[in-house]
Amino acid sequence: MFYTPEAGHGLPHNPMTALVAPRPIGWIATRGRNGQDNLAPYSYFNLVAANPAQVMFASTAQKPDRGDTKDTLGNIRETHVFCVNIVPYALIDAMNMSAAPLPREVDEFDRAGLTKASCETIDCARVAQAAASLECRMTQVIPLEGNSNFLVLGRVTGVHIDDACLRDGLFDPALFGQVTRLGYQDYAVIRETFTLARPK
Numbered sequence: 001m002f003y004t005p006e007a008g009h010g011l012p013h014n015p016m017t018a019l020v021a022p023r024p025i026g027w028i029a030t031r032g033r034n035g036q037d038n039l040a041p042y043s044y045f046n047l048v049a050a051n052p053a054q055v056m057f058a059s060t061a062q063k064p065d066r067g068d069t070k071d072t073l074g075n076i077r078e079t080h081v082f083c084v085n086i087v088p089y090a091l092i093d094a095m096n097m098s099a100a101p102l103p104r105e106v107d108e109f110d111r112a113g114l115t116k117a118s119c120e121t122i123d124c125a126r127v128a129q130a131a132a133s134l135e136c137r138m139t140q141v142i143p144l145e146g147n148s149n150f151l152v153l154g155r156v157t158g159v160h161i162d163d164a165c166l167r168d169g170l171f172d173p174a175l176f177g178q179v180t181r182l183g184y185q186d187y188a189v190i191r192e193t194f195t196l197a198r199p200k
Contacts, residue, residue, distance in 0.1 A: 017043075018183020025181055026057050027085040027095055030075035031124045032104075037116070038071040039098045039108035039127070041087070043181035053156035055084060055136060062148040063101055071104050073141070073150055080138045081122040082154060085130035088165075089177030089189050121158040131176045133160040 003009045005016075017023075026045030030038045044058035059073045066074045076082050087095050094112035102108065109116050109125065117128035119135045126133040136154035144151055165176050173190040180188045 013184055015183065017181075018186075021182040022180035022188045023182075025087050025095070025179055026055070027087050027098070027127060027130065028057065028072050029083040029085060029109075029125050029127065030072050030081075031079060032071075032075045033078040036075075036105060037107050037109055037125050038075055038104070039085075039112070039114070039125075040070065040072050041095050041099050042072070045084070048153070053134075053159075054139070054153060055134060055156060056151060056153050057084075058144070059150045059152065060146075060148060061101075063104075065104050068148050069150060070101075073152060074104070076138050076152060077141070079123065081124050082136050082138065082152075083119055083122065083124045083126045084134040084136060085127040086132040086134075087179040088129075088131045089179055091127070091129055092179055092187070095179065117160075119158065126160065130160075131162050131165045131173075131178065132171065135159070 009015060023043045024045055026042045028040055028042055042057045042059070044060065046056060048054050048056050059069055061070055062068055063070050094114055097112045098108040115128040116125040119126055121135045122137065124135070134156050135158035137157055138152060138154045140153040142151040161171060165171055167175055174193050178190045180190065182188055
C-alpha cells in the first residue's frame with residue numbers, strides 16, 4: 001500500500017509510530033521553580049551526538065493547566081534542566097503509571113512508589129532504581145509544525161549507571177531488559193543482542 005499523510009491511510013490505527021520502532025524511552029524527571037517534582041516517559045527520545053554528549057526528546061501534547069505543553073517542558077522552561085532515566089523491565093508498571101495526565105501538583109515519583117535520588121550536576125531528582133540516568137542542561141527548545149509539538153535538546157552533564165547493568169565493563173541492556181516503545185499501545189524488551197563489526 002501507499003498513502004500520503006494528508007490523504008490518510010485507511011487503516012484502523014495510524015501506523016506511523018509502528019513504522020519507526022523500536023524507540024528508546026526517555027523517562028524524564030524535572031523539577032519546577034517551586035520545587036515540585038515531575039516524572040513522565042517520552043518515546044520520541046534519542047542520543048543525537050556523543051562528543052559532547054547531547055540528547056533530544058519531543059513533547060507532543062498539552063494539559064489544560066500548562067497552556068501549550070505538559071509539565072515536563074513547562075518545568076524545563078523554568079529551570080533549564082532535566083534528567084533522563086533508562087527504564088528496566090522491572091519498572092514497566094511504574095513507568096506506565098507516570099504517563100497519566102495528572103495535575104501539576106501530583107508527584108509521579110510518590111504515586112508510582114519510586115525512590116528519589118539526587119542529581120550531582122543539576123537541581124533535579126532522578127529515579128534511584130533506573131538502569132542509568134543522564135543529567136542534562138537544556139540547550140534549545142524548537143517549535144515544530146503542528147499544535148503543541150516541541151523538540152527539546154540538552155547537553156549531558158552527568159551520568160549514573162547501575163553497576164548491575166555492566167557486563168565486562170560494557171553497559172548491557174539485555175541484563176536488565178531495557179524497555180522500548182513500539183506502535184499503538186505496544187512495547188518491547190531487549191533480551192538478546194549480537195555484535196556486528198563495521199567493514200573496513
